Amino acid sequence: xxxxxxxxxxxxxxxxxxxxxxxxxxxxxxxxxxxxxxxxxxxxxxxxxxxxxxxxxxxxxxxxxxxxxxxxxxxxxxxxxxxxxxxxxxxxxxxxxxxxxxxxxxxxxxxxxxxxxxxxxxxxxxxxxxxxxxxxxxxxxxxxxxxxxx
Numbered sequence: 490x491x492x493x494x495x496x497x498x499x500x501x502x503x504x505x506x507x508x509x510x511x512x513x514x515x516x517x518x519x520x521x522x523x524x525x526x527x528x529x530x531x532x533x534x535x536x537x538x539x540x541x542x543x544x545x546x547x548x549x550x551x552x553x554x555x556x557x558x559x560x561x562x563x564x565x566x567x568x569x570x571x572x573x574x575x576x577x578x579x580x581x582x583x584x585x586x587x588x589x590x591x592x593x594x595x596x597x598x599x600x601x602x603x604x605x606x607x608x609x610x611x612x613x614x615x616x617x618x619x620x621x622x623x624x625x626x627x628x629x630x631x632x633x634x635x636x637x638x639x
Contacts, residue, residue: 549634554584556611560629562590568598568620568629573613576606581638590620592627605638 558572574584584606589599598620606612620627 549636551584551633551635554582554635555586555631555633558631560588560590560631562622562625562627562629564625566622566624566626567618568622568627569618570600570616570629570631571614572631573611574604574606574633575611576608579608581605581607582635583638585634586614586631587634588616588619588629588631590622590627590629592622597622597627 554574554576556573556575558570560568560570562568568590570588572586574586576582576584582605584604586602586604587599588602590597600616600619602614602616604612604614620629
């Protein structure tokens with residue numbers, strides 16, 4: 490192959506390897522390839538992935554602590570969030586509430602609310618006008634985590 494034809498061919502192969510359309514040639518998920526000059530090595534199989542936490546007792550997720558919550562959009566597309574955090578434990582807790590508004594795969598806005606709630610108490614939280622969409626369309630989802638207060 491002439492040098493003049495080699496450069497475009499190399500660039501084409503480099504671009505094909507950088508595409509996000511899937512694995513590059515000679516790459517397969519879950520297998521190992523070996524070079525002709527070296528022996529194959531084996532790896533211990535990994536444990537199957539799970540959507541469950543390994544130890545539920547260490548999970549910081551506490552969706553039940555957020556009650557009477559509302560996330561609504563005004564006619565102009567301005568989103569506001571309100572809710573009540575309930576600490577039903579015997580210890581003071583620090584709650585963190587992450588709220589995001591999405592329109593399809595795009596995030597239109599988000600907020601993070603951190604509130605310490607005394608043992609056996611509740612506290613109202615709010616995030617007025619924290620996101621803006623073209624209209625009232627979109628999805629609003631809160632996620633709650635909790636940890637012991639210092």
